[in-house]
Structures are given as C-alpha cells and as structure tokens.
Amino acid sequence: MGTRVVIDPITRIEGHLRIEVEIENGKVKDAWSSGTMFRGFEIFMRDRDPRDAWYITQRVCGVCTTVHALTSVLCVENAIGIEVPDNARLIRNLIMGSQYLHDHIVHFYHLHALDWVDVVNALKADPKKTAELAHAINPHSQRSGEGDFQAVQDRVKAFVNAGQLGPFDNAYWGHPAYRLPPEADLMAVSHYLDALTLQAKAARMHAVFGGKNPHPQSYVVGGMTCVQDLTPDRLAEFIYLMKETVDFAQNVYIPDLLAVAPFYKEWAGIGGGVGNYLAYGMLPENTKDDPNNLFFPRGVVMNRDLGNPQKLDQAKIMEHVAHSFYEGAAPRHPSVGETKPYFTGINTADKDGKYSWLKSPRYDGKAMEVGPLARLVVGYAAGHKQIKAAVDGTLKQLGLPATILFSTLGRTAARGIETKVMADKMQQWVDELLANIKRGDLSTFASYKMPDRASGFGMTEAPRGALGHWIDIRGGLIHNYQLVVPTTWNGSPRDATGQRGAFEEALVGTPVHDPKKPLEILRTIHSFDPCLACSVHVIDPKTNEVHVTKAA
Amino acid sequence: MSGVKDQVKLLTSVDRREFMGLCAQISVVLGLGNDMVPKIAEALEAAARKPSIIWLHFQECTGDSEAFLRTTSPSVAELVLDVLSIDYHETIMAASGDQAEQNLAKAIKENKGKYLVVCEGAIPLATPPGPAGLKGGYLTIGNKTGLQIAEEVCRDAAAVICVGNCSSYGGVQAQRPNPTGAVGVGEALGIKTVNIPACPHNPVNSIATIVNYLLLGTLPPTDRFGRPLFAYEERIHDQCTRRSHFDAGQFVTEWGSEEAKKGFCLYKMGCKGPQTYNNCNKARYNDHTGWPIGAGHGCVGCSEPKFWDTMSPFYKRLDNIEVPFGGVEATADKVGLVLTGAAVAGAAVHAVYTFNKKKEHEERIIDREKKEGK
Numbered sequence: 053m054g055t056r057v058v059i060d061p062i063t064r065i066e067g068h069l070r071i072e073v074e075i076e077n078g079k080v081k082d083a084w085s086s087g088t089m090f091r092g093f094e095i096f097m098r099d100r101d102p103r104d105a106w107y108i109t110q111r112v113c114g115v116c117t118t119v120h121a122l123t124s125v126l127c128v129e130n131a132i133g134i135e136v137p138d139n140a141r142l143i144r145n146l147i148m149g150s151q152y153l154h155d156h157i158v159h160f161y162h163l164h165a166l167d168w169v170d171v172v173n174a175l176k177a178d179p180k181k182t183a184e185l186a187h188a189i190n191p192h193s194q195r196s197g198e199g200d201f202q203a204v205q206d207r208v209k210a211f212v213n214a215g216q217l218g219p220f221d222n223a224y225w226g227h228p229a230y231r232l233p234p235e236a237d238l239m240a241v242s243h244y245l246d247a248l249t250l251q252a253k254a255a256r257m258h259a260v261f262g263g264k265n266p267h268p269q270s271y272v273v274g275g276m277t278c279v280q281d282l283t284p285d286r287l288a289e290f291i292y293l294m295k296e297t298v299d300f301a302q303n304v305y306i307p308d309l310l311a312v313a314p315f316y317k318e319w320a321g322i323g324g325g326v327g328n329y330l331a332y333g334m335l336p337e338n339t340k341d342d343p344n345n346l347f348f349p350r351g352v353v354m355n356r357d358l359g360n361p362q363k364l365d366q367a368k369i370m371e372h373v374a375h376s377f378y379e380g381a382a383p384r385h386p387s388v389g390e391t392k393p394y395f396t397g398i399n400t401a402d403k404d405g406k407y408s409w410l411k412s413p414r415y416d417g418k419a420m421e422v423g424p425l426a427r428l429v430v431g432y433a434a435g436h437k438q439i440k441a442a443v444d445g446t447l448k449q450l451g452l453p454a455t456i457l458f459s460t461l462g463r464t465a466a467r468g469i470e471t472k473v474m475a476d477k478m479q480q481w482v483d484e485l486l487a488n489i490k491r492g493d494l495s496t497f498a499s500y501k502m503p504d505r506a507s508g509f510g511m512t513e514a515p516r517g518a519l520g521h522w523i524d525i526r527g528g529l530i531h532n533y534q535l536v537v538p539t540t541w542n543g544s545p546r547d548a549t550g551q552r553g554a555f556e557e558a559l560v561g562t563p564v565h566d567p568k569k570p571l572e573i574l575r576t577i578h579s580f581d582p583c584l585a586c587s588v589h590v591i592d593p594k595t596n597e598v599h600v601t602k603a604a
Numbered sequence: 605m606s607g608v609k610d611q612v613k614l615l616t617s618v619d620r621r622e623f624m625g626l627c628a629q630i631s632v633v634l635g636l637g638n639d640m641v642p643k644i645a646e647a648l649e650a651a652a653r654k655p656s657i658i659w660l661h662f663q664e665c666t667g668d669s670e671a672f673l674r675t676t677s678p679s680v681a682e683l684v685l686d687v688l689s690i691d692y693h694e695t696i697m698a699a700s701g702d703q704a705e706q707n708l709a710k711a712i713k714e715n716k717g718k719y720l721v722v723c724e725g726a727i728p729l730a731t732p733p734g735p736a737g738l739k740g741g742y743l744t745i746g747n748k749t750g751l752q753i754a755e756e757v758c759r760d761a762a763a764v765i766c767v768g769n770c771s772s773y774g775g776v777q778a779q780r781p782n783p784t785g786a787v788g789v790g791e792a793l794g795i796k797t798v799n800i801p802a803c804p805h806n807p808v809n810s811i812a813t814i815v816n817y818l819l820l821g822t823l824p825p826t827d828r829f830g831r832p833l834f835a836y837e838e839r840i841h842d843q844c845t846r847r848s849h850f851d852a853g854q855f856v857t858e859w860g861s862e863e864a865k866k867g868f869c870l871y872k873m874g875c876k877g878p879q880t881y882n883n884c885n886k887a888r889y890n891d892h893t894g895w896p897i898g899a900g901h902g903c904v905g906c907s908e909p910k911f912w913d914t915m916s917p918f919y920k921r922l923d924n925i926e927v928p929f930g931g932v933e934a935t936a937d938k939v940g941l942v943l944t945g946a947a948v949a950g951a952a953v954h955a956v957y958t959f960n961k962k963k964e965h966e967e968r969i970i971d972r973e974k975k976e977g978k
Contacts, residue, residue, distance in 0.1 A: 059701035060746045063694045066666045068745055090732070090742040091663055091776075092783035101917035107904065108912075111776040114667025114804065137860075166698045207685070216654055216689040222707050223698030248681040252674040256893045263899030264889035266670045267804055270899035272859055277900035279860045280867055289893075377734065397736030497860030574700055585665045 054081050057567045060088070062577060064163040066115045067584025069543065071555070071577060072400050072407075075564050080573070083552070083559035084400040085543050087410040087584050090377075090393065097533040102128050102502065102525050103273050105533060109521065110267055112535065113586040116514040117266040118151050118258060120521075120535075120586070123510040126341075127521040128273045131508030135339045137495040139282070140275035142485040143261050145335050146290070147268070148512075149478040150257035153297045155515040156424075156467045157254065157305055159581050161247035164464065167575045168312055169232060169240040171208065172225040177238035179205055185235050190307035194300065195246055196239070204242040224571045231315045240312065243304055254297040260290045275497035282489055282496075291482060298475040309468040313450055316461060320452060323460030323576040325558030326419045329353045329426035330364065330541070332511035332518040335477075347477065348439075348513060351430040352415065356458050361433035366509075366520075369536065372412040372547035375405065381548055383414065386534050387522055403550070412544035412553060413536055421554040422517030422541045423580060424466040425457060438476065442469045460558070463579040467515075502528050514538050516581045537586040555580060626675070626811070633812045633887055634824070634834050644815060654686075655818065656711050656719040658757060659693040662750040663743055663777050663786055664725025667804035668768040669695045674890060675807045688814070691719075705746055712760060720814065721761040723771040726778060727751050727792040730785030742784040754793055763823055764789060764797040767810050769906055772799035772830065779912035790830060798823050799830035803906035808887045809835045829909055831881065840877035840903050843885050846870065864900055874919040875902030882907040 054076030062069040070086040093112055097105065106124035110117045122144055129136065179201035186196035211217070224230075232240070255265040261278045262268025270278040281287075333343060333350030343350045343364075352362040370383040379392040399405030414420070431439035432454075446469050447454060456462050507524040517538030524532040544553035552560070555577060564572050627644040631637070636644075659669070673696070675683060684690055690697075691711035692704070699707055711719060727750050728742035740749035748756075758764050766789050769775040777786040790797040800810045813832055816824045824832040841847065849855070850869040857863065857872050871878070880903050884895045897903055905915035 061694055061700065061704060063697050063700045063704050066695065068661070068743065070746075088744045089663060090728075090784060091786070093777075095783045096777070096779045096781065101919065104916055104918050107918060108776065108779075111665050111667070111803065114665035114670045117665075117667065162696060171698070211685055214654075216656075216691075218654075218689045218691055219684060219693060219697040221691065221697075221699065222703045222710075224703075245681045245685075248673075248684070252891070255674045256890045259890035259893040261899065263894045263896040263901060265674065266667045268899070269896035269901045269904070272901070275860060277859050277864070279864050280898070280900055281894075377732070393732045393734065395732035395734035395737050395741050494865065495860060497858070499858060568702070570701070 055567050057564075057570055057573075059570055059573060060086075062574070062582070064166070064574075064578060065582040065584065066113065067539075067582070067586075069577075069582055069584050070398070071559070071573060072398075073559060073564075073570070073573060075567050078563055078565070080559045080562045080564060083556040084407055085410075085545060085553055085555040086398055086408040087539075087543060088408075089584065090409045091585075093535065094391075094533055097530050100530050102131075102523060102528075102530050105521075105523065105530060106271050106273070107269075109533075109535065112537070113514075113583055114266050115155065115583055116151065116516070116519075116586075118147055118262065118268050119512065119514040119519060121268065121271045122148065123512050123519050123521045125271050125273050125510070126512065127508055127510030127523050128525075129508075130341055130510055131506040131523050131525055132273075132500055132503055133506075134274060134498050134500045135341065136275045136498050137493075138339055139485060139488055139493065139496050140498075141336055141339050142481050142488070143276050143278065143496070144271075145481045146478065146485070147258055147261055148335060149474050149481065150254065150294070150297075152474045152515055153294075153301055153471060153478075154251055154254040154257070156471045157247055157297075157301060158251050159467060159515070160305060160309065160464070161244045162251075163581065164578045165240055165244055166223065167571060167578055168230070168316060169244070170225055170227075170230040170237050171220055171223075171241055172212070173230065173232070173234050174237040174241045175205065175209055175212070175234075177201070177205065177234035179238070182235040182238045182242075185311075186239050189311045190303055192303040193307060194304060195242070201238055201242055204245060205238060208241060224569045227565070227569055227571050229565055229571050232312065236311065236315070240308060243308055246304065247300070250297065250300045253293055254300075257290055257293045257297065260286055260293070272497070274500055277496070279494060279496045282485075282494055287482075287486070287489075294478060294482070298478070301471050301475055306468045306472060309465060310446070310449055313461060313465060317452075319461040319575065320456035320459045322562055323463070323558045323579060324458040325554050326421055326552075327354075327356045327458060328415070328418050328420045329429040330415055330420040330422050330518055331427045331430040332364070332513055332520060333430075334513040343511075348427055349431055349434045349436055350511070351434060352420075353426075353429050353433050354416075354418065356429075358429065358433045358454070361430065368416040370414050370417070371536070372414060372544075374412075374548040375407055375545040376411050377406050377409050378411070383548060386413075386520075386536050406545075408543075408545040410540055410544050412547040413541050414547055414551070417549075419544070419547070419551050419553055419557065420541055422538050423463065424470045424515070425463045426517060427513060428466045428469060429457065438473050439469075442473050460576045460579045467581075504528055514583070516583050517541060535586065537583075539580075539583045539586065542580050543582055543584065555582070629808060630812045630815050633808050633883065634816060644819060654689040655814070656715040657688050657690045657693075657722060657814075658708065658711055658719055658761075659690060659722045659724065660753065660757060661694050662723065662725030662727050662754070662771065662789070663775075663784065664768070664770050665776075666695060666724070668724045668771075669693070671804040672767070672807045672810065675811065683811070691715075708757070712757060716760045718762050719760075720817070721758050721764045722810070723754070723758075723764060723766045723789045723797070724768055725750075726770040726774045726786035727754055727789060728777070728784035728786050729792060730783070751792060754789055758789070758793055758795065763817065764795065765810065765813060766790065766797045766799045766801075766830075767805040769801045769803045769805075769911065772797075772801040773909040775803070776912060778910075797830055798826060798832065800835070801829075801831065801907045801909075802882060802884075806835075806882075806884065806887050806889060809883070827881070831907070835883045835887070836881045836907065838881065838883070840880045840882055840884060840897070843883075844869075844877055844897060845885060846897060859900070870897060870900075870902040872921055873902050874904075874917070874921055876905035876908075876911075876915045876918075876922065877903040878922060879915070880905040880908055880911075
C-alpha cells in the first residue's frame with residue numbers, strides 16, 4: 053500500500069477540484085478526481101424561454117462564457133432550423149478567436165507557468181544575461197532589454213522583502229523538480245507580469261462586439277445585436293487590439309514555450325493518459341449548419357492512431373454515474389439521462405465508492421480526452437493543412453518526434469501551436485467582414501418564429517475541449533436542456549467498468565519527489581486547464597425520453 | 605529599503621501613469637473631484653502594510669474573478685503586487701492543497717479583525733439526499749462545506765464585500781426552483797455585507813469600494829440591498845445614451861434593423877433599464893470599451909436581487925407599468941405619424957416610471973442618511 057495524498061483545493065483552475073493519489077516508489081500508482089460543487093443548471097433551465105438559454109448557460113462558466121453563449125445559440129438555431137447572416141458568423145468567429153488568444157495566454161502564464169518557473173530563483177538571475185537569452189530566443193520579444201529585466205527583478209525583490217507575498221506565498225519554490233536556470237526564470241516572471249496586463253487588453257476584443265467581458269451581451273438566437281459596432285472606428289479598435297495580442301502571442305508566448313520546453317523534455321514521456329481523442333470541431337467557414345464546413349474538424353482518434361481518423365457519431369456518447377453522487381449505475385445517452393443526487397461523501401477507499409459530482413461520459417465505451425491536444429490530433433490525422441504545418445514546424449524546432457504530443461508537455465505545447473493557427477486565421481475573418489461591409493451588407497440578424505415543438509443540438513470547442521448543448525422545446529418553452537462539457541470528459545471519475553477518466557489516467561506513472569509538495573501532480577492536472585464549474589450539471593430528473601436530434 | 609523603493613517607482617514610471625489613471629477613474633465613480641486624485645493615490649501608496657484580502661469562491665463560475673483580473677488601469681499586476689495583499693485567491697495563488705489552506709489560516713490569524721473578505725458565488729444551504737447528506741453539502745472544499753468556510757473566515761473580518769449577483773443575492777443557481785437552496789453570503793450568515801452585484805460585477809466598483817475603505821476607513825453608504833450608493837443610486841434608464849429616443853418614442857422592434865443601426869431605444873426588445881440600478885453606462889466595462897446597451901442588447905437587470913426570475917423572459921418588455929395616453933406601445937407604433945405627440949407620451953411614461961419608483965427611491969435616500977448619521 054502506497055502513500056495516499058489529497059490535494060484539495062487544486063488552485064489555479066476554474067471551479068472546485070479535489071485530487072487524490074496513491075504514491076508508491078516515488079510514482080503515482082492510482083488517482084481519483086472529484087468535482088466538489090453542484091448547482092443544477094438543467095433543473096432551473098426548464099420552462100424558460102429558449103431565447104434566454106444563451107444568457108443563462110453562459111453563467112455555467114465565467115472563463116469560457118462566450119463559448120457557452122455561442123453553443124447555446126447554435127443549439128436553438130439548429131432546433132428551429134435557421135441560418136444566420138454571414139456577418140453574424142464572422143463576428144462570432146472573431147469573438148471565438150479572441151477567446152482563444154486570451155485564454156491560452158492566461159493559461160500558460162497565470163495558471164500553468166508557476167508549475168515550471170521558480171519565482172524565487174529569478175532573484176538570482178543576471179538581468180544582462182537574461183536580456184541576451186531573450187534576444188537569442190526572439191529578437192522581437194517585447195520589454196526584454198536588460199533594464200526591463202532589472203526593473204522586474206527589483207520589483208520582485210522589493211515585494212519579497214516587504215514580507216507580504218500574497219498569491220506567491222508558501223508555494224513549492226526551491227523544489228528540485230524546477231529545472232530552469234535563474235535567467236530563464238526571470239524572463240518568465242517578467243513575461244508573467246506583462247501577460248497580466250496584456251490579457252486585460254485582449255479581453256477588450258470581446259467587449260468591442262460583446263459590450264463587456266466576461267459575459268458578453270450581444271448574442272441572440274438568429275444573430276448578433278452589435279450592428280452599431282460595424283463602424284470604422286470600432287473595427288479599427290478591434291483590429292488594433294487583435295494585432296497587439298497576436299504580436300504578444302507570436303513574439304513572447306510561443307518563443308517562451310519553445311524556450312522552456314527543452315528543460316523539461318522528460319515530461320514528453322509523462323502524463324499521456326487515455327490516448328483517445330475527441331473533437332467536435334469549430335469555426336464555420338460559411339453559414340450552412342454542416343460539420344463539413346468547420347475550420348477545425350470534427351472527429352475521433354482512438355489509441356493514438358494518427359493513421360485512422362474516425363467520424364464522430366454522437367449516438368455513441370454515454371454517461372455513467374456508478375462513481376458519481378447520483379442514484380443508479382446504468383450508462384445512458386445524455387438525451388435520456390436521469391439524475392437523482394445521492395451524496396455519500398467522498399469514498400475512494402471502496403472500489404465501488406462514489407466520489408464526484410461529475411458524471412463519466414464515454415465514447416463507444418471508451419474514456420476520451422478533449423482539448424487543444426485532441427483538436428490537433430484530430431486535425432493532424434485528418435490531414436488539415438494549417439494544423440499539420442504548425443505541428444510539424446513546432447516539432448522540428450524542438451527536435452522532437454510526433455509521439456511527444458501524447459504527454460503533459462504535448463498538451464501544453466498544443467495550446468501554443470493552436471494559438472498560432474488561430475492567430476493566422478483571424479485576419480482572414482476580419483478581411484471577409486470588411487468586404488461584406490464595403491458591399492453595403494450590414495445584416496446581423498435573421499428573423500424567425502419560435503416553434504411550438506423542436507429539438508436540436510449545438511457543438512463547438514471551448515479552449516479546454518469539446519462542448520455540446522442539447523435542447524428540447526415544447527409549448528415554445530425549454531422542456532429539457534443538457535450540457536456535456538469539456539471537463540466532464542477530462543475530469544470524470546471511473547465508469548461502471550472501472551475505467552479511469554483522463555485526469556486520473558494521465559496521473560498514473562507521474563513521478564512525485566515529495567508527497568508533501570506534489571508539484572508534479574499540478575503539472576499534469578494544469579496541462580488540461582481544468583474548468584470545473586461547468587462540469588457538474590444534471591439532467592432533468594423527470595425526463596426519460598429519447599429525443600430525435602439531427603444527425604451529427 | 606527606501607532606496608530600492610524609489611528605484612522601483614522610477615523604473616515603473618509608465619505603470620505610475622496607469623496607476624494615476626485608475627485613481628482618476630475611482631474618483632469619478634465615487635463622485636469625487638479631480639483634487640481628490642492625488643489623495644487617492646496617496647492613500648493607496650501610504651499603507652505601510654498592504655491590506656490583506658481573502659477572496660473566497662463558493663457556488664460560482666469565476667466570472668467575477670475574471671472581471672477583477674481584467675482591470676486595465678492600472679495593470680492588474682500593480683493591483684496584485686503593489687496595492688493589495690491578496691493572501692488567498694484560488695484562481696491565481698501559487699500554492700495548492702495543504703499549503704493553500706495554511707495560507708488562509710495564516711492570513712486570518714495575522715490580520716484578525718483587519719482583513720477584507722471578498723466573496724464570489726452563492727452558498728448552498730440545502731441538504732443533498734443520501735447517507736452523507738449534510739447542510740450545504742452541494743459545495744465542499746477541503747472537507748468543509750462552503751457554509752462552514754464562510755462562517756470561519758467572515759467572523760473576524762473587518763468587512764465582507766460580495767462581488768457579483770451570486771454572492772450578493774444567490775444569483776443564477778438561486779432561480780426557481782433553486783435546487784441547492786442557494787442564497788447570498790449575507791443571508792446565509794445573517795450578517796451585513798457590502799454588495800457589488802451585476803453579472804459579473806464591474807471591477808471599477810469593487811476597487812472603488814476598497815479604495816473608499818482605505819481612504820476614509822469606512823465602507824461607502826449603501827441602499828437597502830447593501831449596494832454602495834455611489835454606483836447604484838441611479839437607474840440605467842436615467843442616464844441611458846438611448847434615453848432621448850425613449851422620450852421621442854423611437855423604438856427598436858427587430859435586431860439588426862434600421863432602427864437598431866440608429867441606436868433607438870431597446871424598451872420594446874425587453875430592456876430592463878427602467879427598473880435597474882447600476883452605473884454601467886457611466887463606468888462602462890473593460891476600460892470603457894463597451895456596455896450591453898451600447899452593444900445593441902437590452903439591459904437584463906443583473907444588478908437587481910432575484911433578477912433571474914423577476915426580469916425574465918429577457919426579451920419580453922416590462923409590463924408592470926401604468927402607461928398613460930393609450931400606452932407606449934400604441935404611441936410608439938405611430939412614430940413618424942405624430943412625432944411631437946409621441947415625444948410627449950414618452951416623457952409622460954417616464955414620469956409614471958418615476959412615480960412608481962419614488963417610494964423606493966425615498967427609502968434609499970433615508971437609508972443613506974441613516975448611514976451618514978443625519
């Protein structure tokens with residue numbers, strides 16, 4: 053019997069997550085992932101106006117607000133069978149692109165970097181050498197002169213000397229798993245602070261078309277309301293913010309990622325997890341509601357087999373509750389699921405015990421990983437031109453084979469590669485939008501009549517993975533509404549067959565130097581970018597019917 | 605030590621300008637004059653020991669943290685490093701698990717009676733069914749319920765500030781039928797909290813509240829719902845950029861229409877501005893980039909208690925209002941025929957809104973005067 057370690061709360065994530073591991077001979081032997089909060093969205097969605105669904109479901113998550121808003125309007129538009137104007141599609145794509153640039157930068161610097169970067173060690177760095185290092189990595193890196201690094205080091209020193217470490221207090225500084233030389237640490241700390249400022253600006257991109265961020269307020273079923281923002285000054289504001297953010301991504305974020313990765317090459321062999329990848333795809337290239345029109349493809353790759361991409365069949369999605377705080381044990385398709393809360397307290401000692409408010413979605417009976425890595429794996433296997441070029445280019449720069457992708461390091465690298473693909477694509481949408489406006493096309497809304505009865509679904513990709521909403525409308529009101537979200541896939545507990553979820557499987561084999569300071573566990577968990585609030589939800593307990601939804 | 609400090613100030617002079625920008629913005633929001641800007645800066649800098657902030661997350665989506673972290677002037681880096689001592693905040697802190705819990709315990713012990721608690725998210729009070737069902741069991745962190753944590757941490761705080769509608773009034777999860785028994789922190793603990801509602805809250809208002817505390821040593825006067833008057837005394841409708849169109853009876857009746865392009869009033873699209881108290885249009889969001897009505901969408905009333913139930917469906921126009929002269933709808937439908945008549949009717953409708961709100965408004969003023977000791 054190994055040592056049991058519980059980490060609760062896991063910090064630098066969204067929501068409430070508890071991780072328990074069993075450590076034997078310096079490695080994780082087994083793991084249990086628990087979501088510890090329940091809110092009941094599907095219960096209070098019932099009997100509301102379907103046009104309000106996007107506004108309510110957006111509150112499922114304050115991080116990917118805009119993605120839930122989008123998925124929800126897609127879902128209702130799919131149900132009532134309408135097509136939105138091209139401008140609405142382009143504005144939605146641009147907001148989505150902004151979300152990715154913002155989210156991946158924040159994840160890398162503010163939620164993940166401190167797992168790899170020792171802030172205290174940065175105080176030992178020579179600012180001149182740090183500037184040389186930054187210049188060698190990328191001569192266009194911003195705020196990376198000797199004086200810049202000196203200023204940051206002085207600032208951090210003054211901060212440490214003042215004795216109030218605030219958010220940096222009591223972390224794992226000095227842990228032997230930190231490998232960066234002081235100069236690289238100082239560079240990263242400096243860019244951590246720059247990214248803190250930059251991300252606030254990047255969020256303003258959403259606010260140009262969304263009124264505010266987080267929780268934008270310009271989506272509606274049928275299109276977008278921000279018709280007054282299609283003016284030269286507002287578009288210029290967006291373009292300016294976009295260029296500044298893209299510049300940061302290309303000249304600071306991605307170079308930093310490439311600079312830090314070589315120090316942690318062993319992490320290319322750790323944290324691979326379940327090895328099955330699922331992506332719903334995203335970003336329509338035209339206004340037709342058809343998965344073949346998506347820029348990022350929809351599909352499935354099983355057993356790391358890049359040579360055998362499969363089409364996604366949503367009928368193969370089943371949710372298990374054997375180890376979740378709900379009654380029952382039989383797996384069900386989300387559209388016929390039932391949920392009766394049954395709280396047993398966390399029980400991981402008993403192999404049949406329940407330990408999470410998350411359910412366990414499985415595809416074709418298999419645990420799946422979703423997220424940036426899954427999107428790249430699915431796109432790569434499908435031979436997607438831009439994804440393939442970006443992946444191959446990055447691997448070449450790192451001098452690593454494609455197999456490194458299936459790991460903790462690969463997951464973190466995938467986010468940077470995806471940022472590059474997204475940044476390159478955004479200019480094209482801006483150009484298309486401008487061309488439409490030049491032609492005098494300012495249309496942003498398609499009118500419709502809410503039917504008495506309809507059902508449908510919306511699927512897209514949150515930065516942290518595949519997101520699907522399902523709706524059933526009766527009497528013009530929401531009869532049933534369901535969400536299957538990224539972290540439910542990744543953070544799920546075991547299913548009825550005992551198969552671990554993606555977090556749990558990825559932790560198995562992770563080396564842990566000191567069980568009291570489980571830094572390595574955080575590395576793998578954070579590489580998924582967990583987002584728990586959306587993951588715990590329930591299906592209406594009264595519903596028990598099969599819904600006929602349109603083919604995926 | 606002072607040498608290092610001066611050097612830091614010099615080297616971060618660009619940030620100083622941004623910092624003064626924040627002070628100016630706060631001065632506006634608090635309704636103070638320009639001459640107060642340097643005093644605000646001084647108050648923020650003078651604190652020998654930065655005020656300890658403990659930020660708690662309950663039933664929430666992290667939207668209020670996200671909003672807080674997106675303040676642009678000054679950079680949030682300055683706020684986090686130089687102005688406040690954010691001793692516990694699960695979204696940004698480096699420590700996890702046991703180490704994180706130690707930080708919380710330490711902050712409470714060392715700053716007893718002096719720390720500020722910022723709460724995000726509602727507290728579930730219901731008991732989940734099942735053998736381990738305990739009150740508030742729908743949320744546990746480190747084996748404690750959200751309710752237990754709130755009680756422990758808020759007990760010795762100088763003040764409890766609730767950001768967002770969830771911690772203020774229960775928020776999204778408290779809408780009918782409220783399956784987890786979610787309530788705001790004040791209600792859960794039976795204590796008085798300063799509430800900065802909206803969904804999410806505007807960080808300018810939370811920072812201004814903290815500045816008010818640093819500057820004057822007191823919390824700002826509030827209305828009967830615990831909302832600071834500096835931000836929540838006026839209705840959205842009172843200061844709306846589309847107000848002249850309301851008064852002229854010019855309304856949007858379809859998204860993306862010619863009327864929408866001209867910025868006509870959104871009342872007929874369900875705007876709840878006439879019943880919503882907030883300073884969105886004065887403060888705007890994301891460094892003044894926008895606000896919902898600016899983006900062509902009606903206000904949904906997110907700073908009001910129970911707005912999820914009382915203000916929805918969001919696209920249905922307000923109907924609990926007495927409308928003179930045949931009704932605003934009839935009047936608005938005739939816009940273009942008798943524009944002058946419409947304008948008169950619009951103004952009259954507004955007078956009725958005001959009349960209906962007068963009693964409530966008077967109560968708010970009484971609340972404020974009580975606070976100020978008048």
